[in-house]
Amino acid sequence: MSEKKAEIxxxxxxxQLEELVEKLETGDVPLEQAIQYYQKGMELSKVCNEKLGHVxxxxxxxxxxxxxxxxxxxxxxxxx
Amino acid sequence: MSEKKAEIxxxxxxxQLEELVEKLETGDVPLEQAIQYYQKGMELSKVCNEKLGHVxxxxxxxxxxxxxxxxxxxxxxxxx
Amino acid sequence: MSEKKAEIxxxxxxxQLEELVEKLETGDVPLEQAIQYYQKGMELSKVCNEKLGHVxxxxxxxxxxxxxxxxxxxxxxxxx
Amino acid sequence: MSEKKAEIxxxxxxxQLEELVEKLETGDVPLEQAIQYYQKGMELSKVCNEKLGHVxxxxxxxxxxxxxxxxxxxxxxxxx
Amino acid sequence: MSEKKAEIxxxxxxxQLEELVEKLETGDVPLEQAIQYYQKGMELSKVCNEKLGHVxxxxxxxxxxxxxxxxxxxxxxxxx
Amino acid sequence: MSEKKAEIxxxxxxxQLEELVEKLETGDVPLEQAIQYYQKGMELSKVCNEKLGHVxxxxxxxxxxxxxxxxxxxxxxxxx
Amino acid sequence: xxxxxLTVTALTKYLKRKLTTDPHLKEVWLRGEISNFKHHxxxxxxxxxxxxxxxxxxxxxxxxxxxxxxxxENGMNVLVKGEIxxxxxxGQYQLYIKEMQPDGIGALYMAFEQLKxxxxxxxxxxxxxxxxxxxxxxxIGVITSPTGAAVRDILTTLERRYPIVPVTVLPVMVQxxxxxxxxxxxxxxxxxxxxxxxxxxxxGGGSIEDLWGFNEELVARTIAxxxxxxxSAVGHETDTTISDFVxxxxxxxPTGAAELAVPSIDExxxxxxxxxxxxxxxxxxxxxxxxxxxxxxxxxxAFKYPEQLMKQKEQDLDRLxxxxxxxxxxxxxxxxxxxxxxNKRLSQQGPESQxxxxxEKLEAYKKQFTLRFQNLLTQKQNQFEKSLDxxxxxxxxxIMKRGYxxxxxxxxxxxxxxxxxxxxxxxxxxxQDGSLDVEVLDVKEDxxxxxxx
Numbered sequence: 036m037s038e039k040k041a042e043i044x045x046x047x048x049x050x051q052l053e054e055l056v057e058k059l060e061t062g063d064v065p066l067e068q069a070i071q072y073y074q075k076g077m078e079l080s081k082v083c084n085e086k087l088g089h090v091x092x093x094x095x096x097x098x099x100x101x102x103x104x105x106x107x108x109x110x111x112x113x114x115x
Numbered sequence: 116m117s118e119k120k121a122e123i124x125x126x127x128x129x130x131q132l133e134e135l136v137e138k139l140e141t142g143d144v145p146l147e148q149a150i151q152y153y154q155k156g157m158e159l160s161k162v163c164n165e166k167l168g169h170v171x172x173x174x175x176x177x178x179x180x181x182x183x184x185x186x187x188x189x190x191x192x193x194x195x
Numbered sequence: 196m197s198e199k200k201a202e203i204x205x206x207x208x209x210x211q212l213e214e215l216v217e218k219l220e221t222g223d224v225p226l227e228q229a230i231q232y233y234q235k236g237m238e239l240s241k242v243c244n245e246k247l248g249h250v251x252x253x254x255x256x257x258x259x260x261x262x263x264x265x266x267x268x269x270x271x272x273x274x275x
Numbered sequence: 276m277s278e279k280k281a282e283i284x285x286x287x288x289x290x291q292l293e294e295l296v297e298k299l300e301t302g303d304v305p306l307e308q309a310i311q312y313y314q315k316g317m318e319l320s321k322v323c324n325e326k327l328g329h330v331x332x333x334x335x336x337x338x339x340x341x342x343x344x345x346x347x348x349x350x351x352x353x354x355x
Numbered sequence: 356m357s358e359k360k361a362e363i364x365x366x367x368x369x370x371q372l373e374e375l376v377e378k379l380e381t382g383d384v385p386l387e388q389a390i391q392y393y394q395k396g397m398e399l400s401k402v403c404n405e406k407l408g409h410v411x412x413x414x415x416x417x418x419x420x421x422x423x424x425x426x427x428x429x430x431x432x433x434x435x
Numbered sequence: 436m437s438e439k440k441a442e443i444x445x446x447x448x449x450x451q452l453e454e455l456v457e458k459l460e461t462g463d464v465p466l467e468q469a470i471q472y473y474q475k476g477m478e479l480s481k482v483c484n485e486k487l488g489h490v491x492x493x494x495x496x497x498x499x500x501x502x503x504x505x506x507x508x509x510x511x512x513x514x515x
Numbered sequence: 516x517x518x519x520x521l522t523v524t525a526l527t528k529y530l531k532r533k534l535t536t537d538p539h540l541k542e543v544w545l546r547g548e549i550s551n552f553k554h555h556x557x558x559x560x561x562x563x564x565x566x567x568x569x570x571x572x573x574x575x576x577x578x579x580x581x582x583x584x585x586x587x588e589n590g591m592n593v594l595v596k597g598e599i600x601x602x603x604x605x606g607q608y609q610l611y612i613k614e615m616q617p618d619g620i621g622a623l624y625m626a627f628e629q630l631k632x633x634x635x636x637x638x639x640x641x642x643x644x645x646x647x648x649x650x651x652x653x654x655i656g657v658i659t660s661p662t663g664a665a666v667r668d669i670l671t672t673l674e675r676r677y678p679i680v681p682v683t684v685l686p687v688m689v690q691x692x693x694x695x696x697x698x699x700x701x702x703x704x705x706x707x708x709x710x711x712x713x714x715x716x717x718x719g720g721g722s723i724e725d726l727w728g729f730n731e732e733l734v735a736r737t738i739a740x741x742x743x744x745x746x747s748a749v750g751h752e753t754d755t756t757i758s759d760f761v762x763x764x765x766x767x768x769p770t771g772a773a774e775l776a777v778p779s780i781d782e783x784x785x786x787x788x789x790x791x792x793x794x795x796x797x798x799x800x801x802x803x804x805x806x807x808x809x810x811x812x813x814x815x816x817a818f819k820y821p822e823q824l825m826k827q828k829e830q831d832l833d834r835l836x837x838x839x840x841x842x843x844x845x846x847x848x849x850x851x852x853x854x855x856x857x858n859k860r861l862s863q864q865g866p867e868s869q870x871x872x873x874x875e876k877l878e879a880y881k882k883q884f885t886l887r888f889q890n891l892l893t894q895k896q897n898q899f900e901k902s903l904d905x906x907x908x909x910x911x912x913x914i915m916k917r918g919y920x921x922x923x924x925x926x927x928x929x930x931x932x933x934x935x936x937x938x939x940x941x942x943x944x945x946x947q948d949g950s951l952d953v954e955v956l957d958v959k960e961d962x963x964x965x966x967x968x
Contacts, residue, residue, distance in 0.1 A: 393818070
């Protein structure tokens, strides 16, 4: 299931999550439906979270990789 | 019996229960009838209660499931 | 990968980088796209930086090589 | 390479140098092209410098050779 | 070379010298050409100078030879 | 040379001298030619001077010899 | 009657005789104007003399007219002397002119002008014909009267100026009709027999008649023909004769002629000096000019030109080099700047904020979600509890709290009527806090209740 979810984008997952939240807010949701929504929501939340974590890790990695090249430009900038 | 009852939804059970209560409130119900209603009400009440408990358990479970994954979000929730 | 990038010119790299930055700046880029753009941007930025550094080194080298001829003219100029 | 350059005249070398400078001044020259222009410009500049030095030496030599005949005219000049 | 020059007449040498001077004074002469003109000019100038000096010596000699004859005409010259 | 010159008449010498002077005065005579003319002119001038001196001496002599001399003796010659 | 008629010839002869015997007509002095002038090829002249009122046919035979010093022309007013006679073939009386001279101006003047014009037309006066006088004459011939002042003046002057030259005086007549022939002969003699290189021909001053010999064509032509250069000196400054025009040099006076004939030694010396001075001057001038020109050329800009050119080129090169370096630096710094700017923008575009936003939003969603769900659950629970409370309140068995009990038969039915049970039936009696299993010991029915049901 999470794999299937992984194929949807972060934004899509967030959108679905938002829809679920909105559905719950109407208050007309039967209990069993609600718990299912809740479960789905939590799963979506997990997906989003994972995606965010993944992106964050990527970012960290990029920063680490390209961190060393910055000083050159920064120094130049500092001089000018 | 509980299995048969389990098939109706919480809302249906609540609806029936509420009807029974209404009937009883009219006061015209013969005792025997009343007792039956009451008994049925109690049964329905039990069903509802179980369902509620079940859902609550589910929730707890879901929370737990997603909780360990994201202790911090739980904490966040805890704080709010 | 960096070798492949090295074959594009500074201006081409700058152009691509600029396009990426502009895309990112519109704010409409989905997160995962964005991180990819960002990564590519960082790579292009590295390429540009290296090229700039290379050119600077070349400049320095050429200046040093031809440095001996300078004083002659400079003195002349100084006198005039 | 410098030998090949030596065959062009001083004026030609100066003209080429000036053209390079003009090209660079337009600001449209890609960076890597620019550094090549710069290198070529420095070589041309060296050629010009050598030629100037050579001519200067020639001039000095001519002046030294014919130096003795000058006083005659100069003295005459002085009297008149 | 100077011997070869010596065979041309004073006027021819002066004419050539004048031509060189004019060429140089137009200012359009390329550097290497100019130094050659300059050298030739200096040689011609030397030739002219020598020839003039020679004529001057001859004049002096003739005047001395015929001086006793008509000292006063030479004086006349000197006064005018 | 002066002997050869001596054979030409005073008139001839004066005439040649005048011609030389006139030629020189046109200003078209090349310098080296001019100095030769000058030399020749000075020689002619010397010749003229000598001849004049000679005549003067003759005159002096005649006067002394024939101081008393009558113009008529000349007339006498006319008559014969 | 016949005797009364004369022949034309007889009459003409008669008239002729009459005229020739009249002493007045033998010598007529007449004044008139020439017209119809004709100079016949055989030498005779035919003309008319006229005045306002009349004309007379005239003829002047060659024997007379060859002595004329002028040529008659139509319109000329003349004074004539002649005789009147008849030309028989034409029966015409004519004036036979013996002498003629111009009326008004003198005949000599007329003759002078006419000869002058004639010789000038022939070109005898032209400058090209004039021979030059030698500067140093070796022998001078003087053609003049040996007794006049003229010869004395000439000889004195020659002696004074140039005593070394031999002078020969050829004595001639200088006055009277023989003058021309005499002078002319002397010139010819000098040309033929003497080694003169200058001739002085002349005389002192006098009237036009006195000088006339020198106006004669003979003299003029002899002078023109002379191989020896001729200096003429006739009369004084104001007198000019034909000879003067023809001569190679004209002197105003005999003294002047002598001065022209020989040089002054001082003048020659001056000339020689002047020439030498000119020679020196021109040589020095040429030399100086050459030197000045050379100096000018040597000092000219062109000789400094290579130096200045070099200086300029050095500067040009420096400028270009400077420009080149500054341009490349500029190019590089512009590229760097551009890069830094874009790099800065890129670094600002890192998705950190997006991630943070995402996280926050997600957290919010999650919180909201859980909250909503809990709310929902609570709501459901409340609803349930409310229903349950109500139900509990409506519990029909609550009555038993007041001491009531409800009997149920074995079938679970509430026993409402006595006849529902029989003695010995087992009933379950529900009380407040439980049930009692009892046995029916008796059944008693109330009377009024029975009726009612």
